[in-house]
Amino acid sequence: MSTPETPEENPSAGQEPESTETESQDSSPERLTWMHDTLEWGVKARPGKHGLTMRDINVGIYGDVPEESRDMSRKPRGAFPVPGVPRTDLYTLNHKVELWADNAVDLYEEAIQRRWMAHIDIPWETLGGSIGDTLEPLPEEVELATRQFCTELAQQASIETDVIGQWLHHMNYAYHEVKTFLATELFDSGRHYSAFRQRALANGGRLGLESPGHINRRLLESRAGWTETALYLYVLRGTLTLLLYRYGEAYSHNPAEKQLFRRCMQDKARHMAYGMAHLKYAIDEKGPDYALGLRRLMGGVERDLAAEMKDPVLWEALAIYIAGSVDHMAEGMAEVKNLQRRYMEEYLTRMKWIGVDKTADNLDQGLAVYLGQRESSPA
């Protein structure tokens, strides 16, 4: 253990305690009665080929996920209840339908298995431009465009942190699979923030402009429920983020950027897998009226997105990043238009998949124009 800046560097783990002075035994009349307090005994979960996973231990009553939990303590699911325990909190997400996804339990383990470290796993030395480096630095405008691109992605990650942070503690403990998965997403978002900021600041650089903020505002101000927030976070924002990662990887200028985008893409695909599964589950369970409500909810949000997409900063930066120069920016912008079209197509596809009747006909007109964009594309 090394936490050098802490006073904890002398753990002496495993040492025998210093004192052996005796103390009278606990005098509680109920001494050791807890030894019989279990709802199900004899459980022996076995490790599989991926070790002992959270799915492996969902056996017997411990795997029964309730449709609703009114337990306001932090009682682990399946633990022996104690009468008269005061409430710890007033959880607001107490129904399975409000947060559940069957795949959360596996995605949690996958997130841990696929963990990576930005300061070690990204070959930062391949960025070029550092003292004594033999690699060519990027042309100035490409470097500036990359910084702008990465500033936007860092902010998207930071907003994701805020969104999950403000919902996680509202979730009832009966659904620990979802809470623990979202903890991994929170951790991923911190890593993405840190890594893109690091890229933007590489070689003594500075950051770019902040985001226009329309969708960030929607994400942070969403209060109707986790499902509604998930619709914004995954289908609306996540679809774009994943595309930006894909294009970032496809047009990367060096191994560091390629690796960074590739790793982040893996993480984001996992986040999307949870988000999509939850949304589909919630809509399947709640029915067409709820789906219609979500479709109507997106009306105003789509107008905000259309306004945000008119802002040229991200798109121009991406055009330069893709083209590799300002001189060929028009070619880069053709590819950006393909990205924008794919964004809208994937948005519609995802909405349809989760059960919301969102089509080109009822898409906001400001967004529908992107569907008509088609440019010859190498991507």
Add this chain to the structure above:
Amino acid sequence: MATVTNRADYWEKARESGFDLSWLEQLKENIQGETTNEFSENNTGRVEGSIPRGNVPQFGAYTFRTKKDIWAHNLTKLYQEFVTRQWSSATDIPWETIEPLPDDIEAAECQLATFFAQVEFVASDVPGRFISTMSPDYHEVRLVLLAQVMDESRHLDVFRKRALANGGGLMRMIDTVSDVVGGSTDNAREFTELSSRLHITGEGNVLTLFRLGELMAYNEAEKAIYRRCAQDEARHVAIGVLHLRYMNECNPERREEIHSYLDEGESRQSSGAGGENPAARNVLTSEALAVLLGGGKDKTDEGQKILMAIRQRQTKEYFQRLKSAGFDDRITNGRVNPALLEVYNPN
């Protein structure tokens, strides 16, 4: 590579083609500083050091916008350690080394595991709630807290796995709310209060126990669990120590307030109120510990002797944290809880 002259030509040509490019000029001229501001004007969620736009609504409305309320030195290094030392409860614990145990030992292990599965996520929900209330300008604090949330999730997970891996099951839940005098970790609305209570007292006590895990482990899997969790917990405690150290150095006018949080924490540490210290006297978990430490339900007298020494170790390590953070004056000026002094120096 393009020369300055023909690059300017390219830019002009691009502008003539309808591109804006004004942002490129702004980036070239960005002089946003690298020093962390004492007060954060950032209410739009922008990345620290990025260029603000004037037309973005102030939707961030962060509660914590003052550096001295949340800051600590060396957090970037601590965050990197968080990232580097992540582990998997599925594959890094040698589950195959678990052999059937006598029923009383298994029950005690399961009771202790139930306790940890319950309380470890307290330390996940609460810091998680704080992250979204802090200005992104203080991203170092946010990063260590979200890394703590990740760790605590894994702790919930690994102890639940232990309870269900060896013929046992989850046992009695813990009442973590009753008899708490003063503020609770859950209810804290101020970061220093939270950190004093959660990192310094609560997790500090658990850290001592994890470090002594060899004493209560009956196989390599349990040893690995306690060893790994101790590493994690030490980082969480470090957040609190580093924060209090900063407060002592840069915000001394709040020392008395911090001492009052420590008063409450010590009271709970010594009395066992709230059930957060599993080794405290007369709580459910201390009985389970006595069974494990003694070697069976008929040997709890021996277990209680060791448990008493563990409490002494908890107190020693707590005093060490106070010293490191600059709050050890309370040990000698009569303010420290007398029950802790008695544990520290029973003679």
